[in-house]
Amino acid sequence: MSWSWEYLPSEEHVVGGAPAGFLTAVEEKAAELVRAAEALFLDGTRYEGSGEPMRYLDVAGGLVAYYLVPRLELVVVCQATPPPA
Incomplete structure (x- = not known):
């Protein structure tokens, strides 16, 4: 397996209607969290x-x-x- 990220229950539910800049920042942070988790849990399946x-x-x-x-x-x-508009 390989670490990944996802929205739960769905992208529309979690970030639907959010400004594009915020959406980009969320996805960049999620990718960063994946990299950190890969380093912390070398074999998460165990x-x-x-x-x-x-x-x-x-x-x-x-x-x-x-x-x-x-x-x-x-x-x-x-x-x-x-953030507030």
């Missing part, structure tokens, strides 16, 4: 710990909620709140 907690990041003035699923080698972006 992970035996408890689930990872939800984490939050400031991205381009907005807020992104995400969590890691090491056994699936997956970064899940589940909420993105763009």
Whole structure:
């Protein structure tokens, strides 16, 4: 397997209607999180710990909620709140 990221439940639900600049920043940060997770969990499929907690990041003035699923080698972006207009 190889680490990846995805929106949950869907891209439309998480970032639908968000400004393009914010969307780009979220996707760049998600790709960065994938690279960090690959370095932290060299073989995530063998992970035996408890689930990872939800984490939050400031991205381009907005807020992104995400969590890691090491056994699936997956970064899940589940909420993105763009900055106020």
